[in-house]
Amino acid sequence: MERATQRYREVARLLREHARSDHWEAVAEPATAEEVSAAERALGCRFPDSYRWFQLEFGDFANGPLDIYGVRPPEPPAMNIVGINLDARRDGDPRLPPHLIAFSDSSSDCYCFDTSASEGGECPVVWWDHEGDETQRPQRAGTSFLDWLAAEVRERAAEAKWWYLRSLMSNIRGFARDVMRARAK
Numbered sequence: 001m002e003r004a005t006q007r008y009r010e011v012a013r014l015l016r017e018h019a020r021s022d023h024w025e026a027v028a029e030p031a032t033a034e035e036v037s038a039a040e041r042a043l044g045c046r047f048p049d050s051y052r053w054f055q056l057e058f059g060d061f062a063n064g065p066l067d068i069y070g071v072r073p074p075e076p077p078a079m080n081i082v083g084i085n086l087d088a089r090r091d092g093d094p095r096l097p098p099h100l101i102a103f104s105d106s107s108s109d110c111y112c113f114d115t116s117a118s119e120g121g122e123c124p125v126v127w128w129d130h131e132g133d134e135t136q137r138p139q140r141a142g143t144s145f146l147d148w149l150a151a152e153v154r155e156r157a158a159e160a161k162w163w164y165l166r167s168l169m170s171n172i173r174g175f176a177r178d179v180m181r182a183r184a185k
Contacts, residue, residue, distance in 0.1 A: 050145040054068070069104065111127060112138065
């Protein structure tokens with residue numbers, strides 16, 4: 001358990017570091033254990049331990065680049081993990097199978113917990129393609145929510161650094177051009 005706790009702390013540190021450097025922050029009021037349990041009951045599942053930890057530690061993000069559904073009852077009600085999943089099960093095209101719990105999306109495709117493969121309090125993260133049909137086999141995107149989250153934060157931090165360096169290099173080139181022009185006069 002100490003190793004798991006250390007891993008959670010490491011991912012929390014990465015997330016907070018990236019949040020500060022990218023000027024976004026976690027909502028000050030994370031979910032309560034009762035809110036997490038109510039969402040689980042509504043969806044008929046048990047969330048992975050690492051997602052439960054994330055909700056209790058961070059909750060939802062305000063203006064952040066990671067779109068991870070929260071468990072807190074929002075306004076409108078359909079915009080949390082419960083409403084989104086119930087809608088996707090009922091009205092999705094294709095309909096989301098009940099053993100998949102969507103927790104994040106990108107261009108109408110979803111990252112989901114595959115609760116049919118739950119083991120040791122965790123389950124794999126899979127990619128549900130909205131252009132596939134209901135019989136599709138979702139692609140594996142991570143061994144657990146915690147691993148998926150760490151990889152996403154690292155990838156976004158690397159992208160942010162790349163854009164910063166690209167911008168910096170562009171500014172240096174512009175400055176060098178101006179200096180060369182001034183010397184040529």
